Amino acid sequence: MDNVIQLKNINKNYEDFSLDSISLNIPKGYITGIIGENGAGKTTLLKIIMQLINSDSGEIYINEKIINPRNYKLFNFIYIIYDSINLNEKLTIEQYGKVYGRLYCNWDNNYYYKLINDFKLPKNKQINTFSKGMKVKVNFALALATKPKILLLDEATSGLDPLIRDDILNLLLEFVQDETNTVLISSHIISDLDKIADKLIFLHKGKVFLDEMTYNIDKQYAIAYCDINELNTYLPYCLAYKEYKFEFKLLIDKKENLLVDFPDMKVEKAYFEDIIKIIGKGIVL
Numbered sequence: 001m002d003n004v005i006q007l008k009n010i011n012k013n014y015e016d017f018s019l020d021s022i023s024l025n026i027p028k029g030y031i032t033g034i035i036g037e038n039g040a041g042k043t044t045l046l047k048i049i050m051q052l053i054n055s056d057s058g059e060i061y062i063n064e065k066i067i068n069p070r071n072y073k074l075f076n077f078i079y080i081i082y083d084s085i086n087l088n089e090k091l092t093i094e095q096y097g098k099v100y101g102r103l104y105c106n107w108d109n110n111y112y113y114k115l116i117n118d119f120k121l122p123k124n125k126q127i128n129t130f131s132k133g134m135k136v137k138v139n140f141a142l143a144l145a146t147k148p149k150i151l152l153l154d155e156a157t158s159g160l161d162p163l164i165r166d167d168i169l170n171l172l173l174e175f176v177q178d179e180t181n182t183v184l185i186s187s188h189i190i191s192d193l194d195k196i197a198d199k200l201i202f203l204h205k206g207k208v209f210l211d212e213m214t215y216n217i218d219k220q221y222a223i224a225y226c227d228i229n230e231l232n233t234y235l236p237y238c239l240a241y242k243e244y245k246f247e248f249k250l251l252i253d254k255k256e257n258l259l260v261d262f263p264d265m266k267v268e269k270a271y272f273e274d275i276i277k278i279i280g281k282g283i284v285l
């Protein structure tokens with residue numbers, strides 16, 4: 001598996017927050033989801049990848065080339081969509097197409113209008129007359145028609161109804177279908193990531209707590225329950241656990257070993273939501 005983005009020991013210190021030695025690989029041709037609580041550092045990390053802010057130390061490689069502000073020529077193949085819609089709302093879709101056609105050397109006007117037609121958006125109305133969902137669709141049409149190889153999404157589907165989100169998720173799946181395009185998406189909508197992410201990164205208080213392909217999560221991770229007398233027995237198989245009123249909920253990260261040693265142990269699928277809750281609110285070992 002080729003990695004399109006590699007981060008090595010990235011550190012960033014603000015007065016009340018630090019990104020702590022982040023090392024990550026983002027595989028080419030896949031959708032990687034980043035999850036984490038508010039303030040976990042997701043936007044900071046995406047901005048560092050885009051070189052919109054500098055890290056204090058560490059290295060970024062894109063397609064195996066080290067990136068720094070002096071050689072940063074990614075404008076034409078990496079595109080970031082934010083949660084806030086930064087469109088000039090006085091423009092129309094048609095005017096936007098002309099502006100982007102001049103700005104982006106890979107601009108695909110036919111594809112832009114195909115997406116605009118698929119989304120059923122009016123071409124000659126000012127964007128300030130559009131609903132939030134329509135504006136997000138314009139954002140995605142603009143992004144995809146620049147023909148990026150890497151698409152970064154920072155909460156870009158927040159505030160959308162499930163039908164529009166579904167359209168957008170399908171577009172992302174289509175985007176990575178040729179296996180050379182890559183998506184890195186941060187989202188609080190865990191069910192969306194459950195649907196589309198091939199890899200999951202969980203950022204918690206500026207640190208990476210989980211960085212796994214989703215097929216490995218299914219293979220290695222599970223949820224199990226025990227009481228206080230059994231806790232010590234199962235801790236060697238756990239990444240984290242959380243105490244409830246009558247039981248402990250365990251996030252198992254050595255499922256195969258656990259089931260060899262305790263074949264009768266009942267385990268359940270570890271959904272992303274479980275993983276986040278147990279790591280975020282429980283005790284990480």
Ligand SMILES: Nc1ncnc2c1ncn2[C@@H]1O[C@H](COP(=O)(O)OP(=O)(O)OP(=O)(O)O)[C@@H](O)[C@H]1O
Nearest residue numbers: 014015016017036037038039040041042043044045
């Ligand atoms: N320019 C800055 N100066 C000081 N602190 C900052 C700055 N930018 C971000 N931070 C802090 O860094 C931390 C991480 O912020 P960041 O926006 O990366 O989190 P996030 O995971 O994207 O959160 P959310 O899910 O709420 O968007 C926060 O505590 C924030 O206050």
